[in-house]
Amino acid sequence: MRSITALAAAGLLFVSGIASAGARDELDTFTKGLKGLDGRFTQQVFDAKGRLKEKSTGRIALSAPRLFRWEYATPYPQLVVADGKTVWIYEPDLKQVTKRPQGAEERNSPLAVLIDPSRLDAQFVVKDAGAANGLQWLMLTPKGDAASAGFRSARLGFANGGLARMQVVDQLGQRTEIAFSGWKRNPSLPAATFRYTPPKGVDVIGG
Incomplete structure (x- = not known):
């Protein structure tokens, strides 16, 4: 699997502990009443x-x-869908679909926990990382086995009550930076958004 899909396959992002009022308040504002999100991203690895x-x-x-x-x-189309039981990764140019059970890395994802903030303190240690580039930052470190979380550490950057940036460092020191824009809170998304059926003629790997 190409590394461009690694973060998405892991799912990634979340928080706990005591942070500065600014950073924690930004997080609390963003997650209050949050059940769903839809937006755009630019990712650099x-x-x-x-x-x-x-x-x-x-x-x-x-x-x-x-x-x-x-x-x-x-630079080329790829799709990662998690339906609650299975993660599907579709690479059209390879005519290949990889499927696997949705496991711990998705449950421990910082982004996934945004819509379930009750899990933050149980799964992550969070420290205030201060203000930089107009954002309030929180440092997230997985509790227990970091390998099962899929990353070593993550930083969330908030501004004006919204999540603007995410930085994730994996076990090998590779860093993924994501800038978010155009967030829509609790959008009305079709059920098909989170379903996937492999197209005919592609190789399906895994089970």
Whole structure:
């Protein structure tokens, strides 16, 4: 699987502990009454030496409790859908679909926990990372086995009551940075948004 899908396949993002009033208030404002999200993203992936490996853009949608959809538009189309039981990863140019049970990394995802904030304190240690570039930052560290969370640490950047940035460092030191825009809170999304059926003629890997 290409690394461009790694973050989406893991699902990623969330919080706990004691943070500054500014950062925590931004988080609380964003998650209050939140059951679903729909927006756009620009994602950059850097290797452990800080060199840019990949840049992509697309759309993200989430719905409580465990549904998500990452749809990459550039540089080439890819689709990741989690329907609550199975994660589907479709790479059209390879005519390949990978499927696997939806496991711990999705349950521990920072983004997934945004729509289920009751899990934050149980799953993450959160520290105030201060203000930078006009954002209030929270540092998230998985509790227990970091490997099962799919990442070593994550930072969430908030502004004006909204999530603007996410930075995630994986076990190998690779860093993924995501800028979010155009968030729609609790949108009315068709049920088909979080369902997937492999098209005819593609190879399906896994079970």
